[in-house]
Amino acid sequence: MNTIQHLSTEAPSVLGGHRLLKSSSCSYFVTTAHGFLLARRMLSGISQPEKYRRILVNSYNRKQSNSSNTTVKTSTKLPSVDHLTPSDAPSVSNAEGREDAASSSQWKERKDDGVDVRAGFSSGKDKKPALLTDSFEYFAFLRRLKRTAEKLLSSFPLAIAELAIIGALCAVGTLIEQGQSREFYLQKYSEDWAFGLFNGEWVLNLCLDHVYTAPYFLGLLALLAASLIACTSSRQIPLVKIARRWRFVNSGASISKLDFHETLPHARLADLAVLLAGDKYQVFMRGPSLYAFKGLAGRFAPIGVHAALLLIMGGATYSAIGGYHGTIMVPQGLNFMVGEAMYPAGFLSQPPDSFDTEVHINKFTIETYPNGEVSQFRTDLSLFNLRGQEVSRKVISVNDPLRYGGFTMYQTDWGISTIQIHVDGEGPFNLVAAPLQTGDNKLFGTFLPIGDNGLAGAKGISMLARDLQSVVIYDSNGAFAGVRRSGSEKPITVDGVTIIIDDIIGSTGLEMKLDPGVPIVYAGFAALMLTTVLSYLCHLQVWALQVDDSLVVGAKSNRNRAEFAEDLGKLLNFVPEIVRDRSMENIAPIISSTNEELSMQGTSAKMDNESSRS
Amino acid sequence: MIYLYVEQIFVYISFLILFLVTLLNLINFFFEIDKINHFSNNGMKFAFLCTTGFLTTRFFQTQHLPLGNLYESLMFLSWGFSFLYLISNVKNKKRLSAPVLATSALLVHAFAVLSLPHKMRESMSLVPALQSQWLMMHVSTTLISYATLLFGSLLAIVLLSIFHGEIKRYCVGNLTNNFEFRNKNYPLISKNFPKQIITESFSYSLFLNSRKCQLIHLLDKWTYQAISLGFSFLTIGIISGAVWANEAWGSYWSWDPKETWALITWLIYAIYLHIRINKKWMGKGSAMAASMGFFLVWICFLGVNLLGVGLHNYGWLI
Numbered sequence: 004m005n006t007i008q009h010l011s012t013e014a015p016s017v018l019g020g021h022r023l024l025k026s027s028s029c030s031y032f033v034t035t036a037h038g039f040l041l042a043r044r045m046l047s048g049i050s051q052p053e054k055y056r057r058i059l060v061n062s063y064n065r066k067q068s069n070s071s072n073t074t075v076k077t078s079t080k081l082p083s084v085d086h087l088t089p090s091d092a093p094s095v096s097n098a099e100g101r102e103d104a105a106s107s108s109q110w111k112e113r114k115d116d117g118v119d120v121r122a123g124f125s126s127g128k129d130k131k132p133a134l135l136t137d138s139f140e141y142f143a144f145l146r147r148l149k150r151t152a153e154k155l156l157s158s159f160p161l162a163i164a165e166l167a168i169i170g171a172l173c174a175v176g177t178l179i180e181q182g183q184s185r186e187f188y189l190q191k192y193s194e195d196w197a198f199g200l201f202n203g204e205w206v207l208n209l210c211l212d213h214v215y216t217a218p219y220f221l222g223l224l225a226l227l228a229a230s231l232i233a234c235t236s237s238r239q240i241p242l243v244k245i246a247r248r249w250r251f252v253n254s255g256a257s258i259s260k261l262d263f264h265e266t267l268p269h270a271r272l273a274d275l276a277v278l279l280a281g282d283k284y285q286v287f288m289r290g291p292s293l294y295a296f297k298g299l300a301g302r303f304a305p306i307g308v309h310a311a312l313l314l315i316m317g318g319a320t321y322s323a324i325g326g327y328h329g330t331i332m333v334p335q336g337l338n339f340m341v342g343e344a345m346y347p348a349g350f351l352s353q354p355p356d357s358f359d360t361e362v363h364i365n366k367f368t369i370e371t372y373p374n375g376e377v378s379q380f381r382t383d384l385s386l387f388n389l390r391g392q393e394v395s396r397k398v399i400s401v402n403d404p405l406r407y408g409g410f411t412m413y414q415t416d417w418g419i420s421t422i423q424i425h426v427d428g429e430g431p432f433n434l435v436a437a438p439l440q441t442g443d444n445k446l447f448g449t450f451l452p453i454g455d456n457g458l459a460g461a462k463g464i465s466m467l468a469r470d471l472q473s474v475v476i477y478d479s480n481g482a483f484a485g486v487r488r489s490g491s492e493k494p495i496t497v498d499g500v501t502i503i504i505d506d507i508i509g510s511t512g513l514e515m516k517l518d519p520g521v522p523i524v525y526a527g528f529a530a531l532m533l534t535t536v537l538s539y540l541c542h543l544q545v546w547a548l549q550v551d552d553s554l555v556v557g558a559k560s561n562r563n564r565a566e567f568a569e570d571l572g573k574l575l576n577f578v579p580e581i582v583r584d585r586s587m588e589n590i591a592p593i594i595s596s597t598n599e600e601l602s603m604q605g606t607s608a609k610m611d612n613e614s615s616r617s
Numbered sequence: 618m619i620y621l622y623v624e625q626i627f628v629y630i631s632f633l634i635l636f637l638v639t640l641l642n643l644i645n646f647f648f649e650i651d652k653i654n655h656f657s658n659n660g661m662k663f664a665f666l667c668t669t670g671f672l673t674t675r676f677f678q679t680q681h682l683p684l685g686n687l688y689e690s691l692m693f694l695s696w697g698f699s700f701l702y703l704i705s706n707v708k709n710k711k712r713l714s715a716p717v718l719a720t721s722a723l724l725v726h727a728f729a730v731l732s733l734p735h736k737m738r739e740s741m742s743l744v745p746a747l748q749s750q751w752l753m754m755h756v757s758t759t760l761i762s763y764a765t766l767l768f769g770s771l772l773a774i775v776l777l778s779i780f781h782g783e784i785k786r787y788c789v790g791n792l793t794n795n796f797e798f799r800n801k802n803y804p805l806i807s808k809n810f811p812k813q814i815i816t817e818s819f820s821y822s823l824f825l826n827s828r829k830c831q832l833i834h835l836l837d838k839w840t841y842q843a844i845s846l847g848f849s850f851l852t853i854g855i856i857s858g859a860v861w862a863n864e865a866w867g868s869y870w871s872w873d874p875k876e877t878w879a880l881i882t883w884l885i886y887a888i889y890l891h892i893r894i895n896k897k898w899m900g901k902g903s904a905m906a907a908s909m910g911f912f913l914v915w916i917c918f919l920g921v922n923l924l925g926v927g928l929h930n931y932g933w934l935i
Contacts, residue, residue, distance in 0.1 A: 159891075166887060166891075167884075167888060170880075170881045170884040173878075173881050173884075174877075174878075176872065177874040177877050177878065215872045328867075401746055401865060402746070402749040402865045404867070411867060413866055413867045514866070515867075516867040518867075518868075521869070525860070528860065531856065532852060535848065535849050539845055539849070
């Protein structure tokens with residue numbers, strides 16, 4: 004049913020379009036076009052696309068039905084089938100509407116001619132013309148396949164189930180710690196949870212240690228994307244097409260079937276049109292009938308939401324298979340090549356030229372608040388190209404990365420690389436510091452050996468540092484010896500050795516990323532934010548028909564119906580009722596009064612009608 | 618030090634007033650006395666002003682929006698509830714939402730004031746990761762979305778608990794789109810025709826205007842409006858968080874527990890919005906989805922802090 008209706012309105016545009024029919028020479032053109040297509044088919048015998056075949060079949064059917072139904076004007080079925088609908092929407096005046104009606108009759112004649120010619124080919128309604136080849140069936144099969152797939156994928160319970168299962172899996176991923184080693188899971192879940200059914204082995208086998216990259220999770224996401232595409236193409240786009248076609252209704256009966264309808268006695272269509280236009284509707288009038296709508300964005304926005312989600316998923320996929328990332332901990336004063344630190348994320352990664360840049364860490368500092376807590380990490384970076392010229396210089400901090408040549412460098416971590424000391428007046432010596440504790444409370448330590456006991460029995464002075472400011476010193480027996488601030492030049496004597504702490508040299512933890520999918524994802528984000536807000540707009544449609552002296556009004560909305568009914572009722576209250584006073588006709592032919600006044604006099608039965616409906 | 622005293626004054630006064638307002642609203646809900654209505658509205662306005670005063674004081678003290686730790690977030694949430702109370706005061710005459718909102722504001726406020734240790738209530742300086750303009754947008758929109766979503770879900774719980782067996786009979790959808798089926802052009806006709814016939818029967822039309830029917834209708838309508846507003850805010854909140862993460866740390870989604878639970882909350886409310894369109898599951902199904910959303914929002918807001926891992930562990934309870 005959907006396809007026939009779809010094609011019957013598409014038919015004019017396929018074979019030349021409504022616009023062509025407006026001029027007098029168009030008929031010749033249309034005949035030529037039509038004849039050309041027919042001739043092409045006859046002579047070359049190439050397989051025509053199935054759409055054309057169905058147009059032929061459908062127009063043949065229509066000819067059959069039209070010849071039998073020429074006198075029947077009103078339809079018992081659906082308002083849109085038996086009325087011609089212009090394919091471009093806005094601002095058609097009454098004159099143009101009449102012209103359309105005239106040209107449409109021209110169109111009917113044209114089709115009759117065509118069908119007569121074609122009657123020679125097809126002997127019956129549904130029989131395929133003899134020139135069809137196998138590719139028809141191939142297209143037909145593909146079309147059937149697409150339709151079945153759409154029907155399966157856009158089924159409502161499936162969509163809800165997908166969302167729910169993805170949500171549940173995400174929740175599981177937060178309960179079970181992700182990305183740890185194998186032994187971690189075996190140890191943590193070693194007891195018999197759930198009577199031995201669930202333990203560390205299960206966690207690993209079901210890929211619960213990396214749920215978010217597990218094949219079933221990604222498969223579910225792909226299925227969700229497929230469902231989104233199927234739903235958009237099979238449900239939402241046809242709805243939009245139907246909603247967009249403004250159609251004038253010529254029978255009061257079909258208006259009465261809408262869920263909100265009213266009959267206003269002694270009212271004029273023009274008054275209603277003015278009121279609606281004042282309420283920000285777009286109003287179209289043709290003859291005795293009127294169509295008005297408001298909030299068309301509310302029909303498009305849900306499609307936009309799905310499209311935005313697909314954009315985000317597509318962008319994220321592209322990032323996952325086409326990016327680069329790398330982390331590096333560089334001591335202050337050293338260099339590294341960008342390309343060496345970056346690893347490709349997937350098979351679509353292509354290194355850009357900017358990977359040949361050398362990065363030099365000029366200085367790394369940690370700023371603190373007066374109470375000692377860390378306020379900011381800053382790294383002064385210089386970028387040099389292959390010829391040794393400095394191409395970029397920036398001080399980056401935690402929320403302020405460096406962007407160059409497509410990749411971005413973020414300040415994410417820090418460490419202590421060496422502690423520089425003077426021993427007994429000699430030096431400076433750089434002692435490499437090792438991380439003893441990582442995470443939030445970092446602890447670094449280094450060791451100054453004393454004496455010549457060899458590697459096995461080395462004894463010495465330990466120095467521990469938590470930040471770049473002070474060092475805690477312990478002697479060879481492990482006893483606490485003292486604390487020194489770096490740069491204070493105060494010596495400390497431990498085990499007979501005098502140490503001056505010169506400096507604590509930090510290293511900066513940088514993370515570099517090249518993410519090609521980010522623009523796509525950002526576009527998806529923006530679209531999602533916008534369309535989510537827009538999709539709460541109601542799409543409101545009002546039809547009205549002037550039947551003799553009274554006005555039949557019907558309305559439909561796709562959301563929030565009750566409030567809409569109230570608002571429209573209030574608007575209808577303002578439509579003036581024309582009261583013809585026969586005795587005063589010479590002086591004042593028409594006296595208008597609003598329905599509100601009449602109702603106050605208690606004369607109008609319309610008020611009872613209204614209250615029973617609201 | 619003066620800041621501390623001023624803040625404490627604001628906090629305790631608003632706590633007392635919220636307590637009184639909640640009591641008045643609950644009494645009003647059962648006995649419908651007009652004077653109480655008047656008192657409770659004004660009281661709520663005063664409590665709102667006090668909470669705003671607290672937040673402003675914190676802002677002056679720390680030079681950033683007062684959203685840095687759990688205490689401030691809870692006070693912001695309570696502020697959000699009282700703001701919603703005042704808005705719903707303007708919009709609708711039938712005050713179903715007043716007891717719900719007043720109680721929520723009071724409980725959140727009480728939790729912040731009574732249960733959090735004193736150490737957590739001090740204003741802390743921001744860690745480097747939070748020193749960004751995005752802080753204002755991301756955290757505030759997310760908290761406002763929590764407030765609206767919690768409000769909507771509470772209404773859905775009210776709907777379910779009061780009208781447990783009877784929602785189908787007065788099925789909300791059928792109130793207004795009885796005749797749409799006959800006019801549908803699309804081949805995707807639902808299988809609901811038998812139910813249509815039943816609900817258009819004589820006994821149904823008797824109940825059309827009954828108070829119960831109206832109450833169900835109103836509760837459903839308010840749930841939908843609150844949740845749809847909250848859903849937009851939640852979308853903006855999640856997305857601004859993702860963009861901030863990308864600008865600051867290079868990855869817009871890292872499956873952090875809080876991020877993941879925000880996504881799960883988003884999914885459940887998307888499920889709610891979709892169930893609401895389906896003719897068969899409308900009414901009861903949507904109320905159940907929204908009720909589940911209530912618990913998910915609390916897990917998202919407080920539960921993940923208990924885990925103590927991830928980028929969002931600024932508000933540990935332990």
